[in-house]
Amino acid sequence: MEFLIEGFQNVTWQQVVMYGIGILLIWLAIKKEYEPALLLPMGFGAILVNLPLSGVIDQVLEGVGNTPGIIQWLFHVGIEASEVFPILLFIGIGAMIDFGPLLSNPIMFLFGAGAQFGIFAAIALACVFGFDLKDAASIGIIGAADGPTSILVSQMLQSRYVGAIAVAAYSYMALVPIVQPFAIRLVTTKKERRIHMEYNPGSVSKPMRIAFPIVVTIIVGFVAPQSVALVGFLMFGNLIRECGVLQTLSDTAQNNLANLITLLLGITISFSMKADQFVRVDTLMIMAIGLFAFVMDTIGGVLLAKFLNLFRKKKINPMVGGAGISAFPMSSRVIQKMAMEEDPTNIILMHAAGANVSGQIASVIAGGMVINLVTQFL
Template identity: 45%
Template sequence: MDIGQIFVDLVKDSGFAGLFTGMGWQNAVMIVIALVLLFLGIVKKFEPLLLVGIAFGMLLTNLPLGGVFHAEMWNNPDGVSYSEVLQKGGLIDILYIGVKTGVYPCLIFVGVGAMTDFGPMLANPKSLILGAAAQLGVFCAFVLAIVTGLFTPSEAASIGIIGGADGPTAIWLTKSLAPGLLGPIAIAAYSYMALIPLIQPPLMKLLVPKKERMIKMEQAREVSKTEKIIFPIMVTVFTVLILPSVAGLLGCLMFGNLLKETGVTDRLSDTAQNALMNIVTLFLGISVGATAIGATFLDVKTILIIVLGLFAFAFSTVGGLLFGRLMCLVTRGKLNPLIGAAGVSAVPMAARVAHVQGLKDNPDSYLLMHAMGPNVAGVIGSAVAAGILMSVFG
């Protein structure tokens, strides 16, 4: 028995050897990126609930020879063989089925719906227009991605949806249109959502004059329980009839909201808001992170996605603010344009940013509830935008 040879074989078979042979350097770089993302999630608290999971999934999948995720099974041009995934797949392959089939984003939307109060939007239905205007960034980024010539239209659509500022929606669309870009797009979407307090205020100051930022809005009317119960049913019926492709996302959002509002399904609402949401977030984060493999992630496309994602967020904010100014003009100064920026979805972060900026300009102005209107309208708007892109490119 050659003890030395056994030792050499052990070293050769170890993951360490994998890091220093062939394209192993890519895995090493990815591990560093995963550690940076873990730092941002844990220390800087950038969307930690998802970013920590994504970063850890990225770390796991890039440790050579681990075999927890097999990208080749999912990128098969002949289609995915689920029996092969179940027989030969690793842990994350099994979890990834929920992403690939679009189950996780929809289940997350059940939880989001159960946590969302549509009251401010029902009290001021005009805020829906701001939610629509703030989807401008989706299409600006889409056109810019086409202009680069590096992306197919389906990939460009997936990049554009980053501007919807809605992680589950971005994942839902990308897993169908550009599964190869799922990692960078999910990371860009969640990172920029966390950076909203840094991205939006300079644009607010640039585009809205102080006089308009100081506008104090009147208190909105109270919304009855009956209206809140009818709303999710009504929106589901009409919107899905117009755009059947949004049935999954919007239907789940409204179902979750109905559970909250009925008053007779408190246990289900509680489960959707907490247990279900946490479990799905855990699976979603780790499995999306696992798709960020060195060989595909370390590409000029990733850098472009990060840049275009920032454009998408910025243009969405601009769209909301400019339409807010228009509505301010039409309502003769009754609407503070800052709430337009909240139309970018990202509930409730964007509404809070609008509120804080308004408070800085006028300490008597409380915009939070007013901004929640466009904010939840943005969730509907981004789901509709994703539905349109899915029906065009899906």
């Protein structure tokens, strides 16, 4: 009879806290529809890995020895040993992205770069709060607004806070509709938010669309070789989309592959959400620094747009600069919604989309550069 209550006897208050966090993530996924494909598996996984003597993680049982658990095995195979889950997910993301708005308006490349300011501001802040350089760099990558990049960088730098970083990255990605409007309104006026931008896309030829992912991969391979895995698979997915002869594979990458990997990645990352590793003051600091990174990313892109306007006759709506974060396509939709709230006739979606896909590339490159810099410095 005693074995029936053994689980209750072994539960800790930290595990109870994690049950609450798991339920909160599930609620955000279902009730608020914030990235449900990610938050729901993460929330349920947080509950699974914190059940006492849970069979989903490795444990040593008397008389039996080591018993492998499915979530720990998936974490080792899919993330810890090879980073295969986040890398494969980028094939699907690449197949979803249309780089046409960016190629027809190349100035949007600047906003992808400008909106990475939050990464380096967050790294500096994390160092001030006493995190070592590897952990600080991993925390700063939350500002990339890209979950797979955050996971990959924190794993490659062997951070102690992979779980907290992943939760922060995906949570703030899901909260873009709340975080970005707040940040943008801090540094813009109503008049600036009402600026209209004409969209006259130049013709983007099929050869250019095909050449773009190939050229980007080669350039990144020389500039930031540590990011080649992510950028290469992102561009490979886009090449499948644009080549015109692999429509079935493109559809599979966008739907079946992306959905399957997202599902596995969400529940697997919960292995790093075990109570003894997660319920700590450090985790709260990471969440706070991650929020700071997201806000500074947005502000960095907006301020860059305002700076460029000093030299332009045709003004850029500064909100477009905020779309340079990597949260694709959420950020561009948020920017368009804000524009229409100020003026229902103001359509800047395609400009924002150009900045948004630029941010997708820039965030991955920034992740690779951070890995290079940290490993060389240490």
